[in-house]
Every structure is written in structure tokens, then in C-alpha cells.
Amino acid sequence: MLVLTRKSGESIRIGNDIIVTVVENSSHQVKIGVTAPLEIPVHREEVYTRIRQENRAAIIKDRMWTSVLRRFEENV
């Protein structure tokens, strides 16, 4: 990991198109601004990790779903 020290108001440029700015810095948290092209996804890492976990757990591996589905059909 590249570690740089920044003061409030200072920025870091990543590649050609991404700028990360320290907007505000207090004792318990840092407010970080990200300027990036609209298409580039920007996420809090723990949120992204959770979604990644959920997607992997959502993979349907076998035919088990068909009998469960049929039960749903009967109930709707």
C-alpha cells in the first residue's frame, strides 16, 4: 500500500482521472472526497466486501432450487 501523509484540503491523484481529497479531518474520522469519472465505481470497502460475499453465496450450484421453487409457486 502506498502511504502518503496529507493535511486537510490536500489531495492525491490516482492515474489520470481520479483525485482523492482530505476534506475534513477530526480526531475520530476523516472526510474524504473522491473526484472520478461517473462510470468509475466508488464504494466504502466494507460495504463492497459484504456485497461480494453475498454474491458469492448466491451462486446456485445444484438443482436443489427447483423443488423449493415449486413450493413457492404453490404459495403465491
Added chain:
Amino acid sequence: MRESVDVSVRRKLSVDDKGAIERHTIEFPFGLPGFESLRKFMVVREKDSYPFHFLRSVEEPEVSMLVLDARLLKVQDRIRIPARDLRKVGIRDTNEMAVYIILKLDKKSRKFTANIKAPVVINTRENLGRQMILEDRELSVNYPLWPAGGVPAGTM
């Protein structure tokens, strides 16, 4: 399921939905979280699976998830995709949009939950897709699809 799924919407969709989305490969420029390198997916149906579809990777067909059209869920008005996010996949109006919710099967309880926190949004005009993680902290990654009285879902 009776509580969570709007049956009248479902009947309407089964008449209107001529399977248009199923004919196309959808490009996911950033893959999906957990499958970042997979860029081509299709939304397909298996025999008798309707209203459920499968979001299946063209490149790795074992990467396949059960999905449900978000319009079928009674909580669909909580699944709000901001205009800024729609622009990320080039959607100019809602006629060009399809939203699918990824379902997860809990193997022990044999019950499905829906990830309404991170819907899959598809631009049906250009066949572009992206899973959007919504800001609303109230949205669950494990929204239950069984009737009221079941186990409460976890929340983000």
C-alpha cells in the same frame, strides 16, 4: 412469498414479458462484486422457473444466480436508483431500465432472501449492466421472501 410478492404485478408481467431481455448478452463493464473479471452475462429462464430468472455468466456458466424482477416485490418503491446511478449505465428513462434482485437460498431453512441493497440495473437499450449498491442504510442484503412471521432479515 405471499406477503412479499405482488401477485397482480406478476400476472401483468407474465403477459407482457415476451422474454426480450433473455435474447441478449449484457455487458457488465465492472463485472459484479466478487466476479470482477466476468463481463458478459445473460438473464435466462429455466423450464418452469418463471417468475425467477438466472443471471448467468457467459464466460463461466457455473456463475449463475437466481434473480427476480424488482417490480414483483412489494418493497420495490424502497429500491430507488438515483438518477446519477442510472446515468452510469446510460439509462435515459425508465423504459430503458430493467432491475433485478439477486436471491440467495439459505440451504438450512430452504428459504430465499433478496439482496435489495444491491440491485442489478440493466440498460435494455444498450445491453449494459451494473450492480448498484444503494446508500439507504435501511435496505437489507437479506430481505426475506417468506410470509410475515419468518426470521427477521439481517441489515447492512
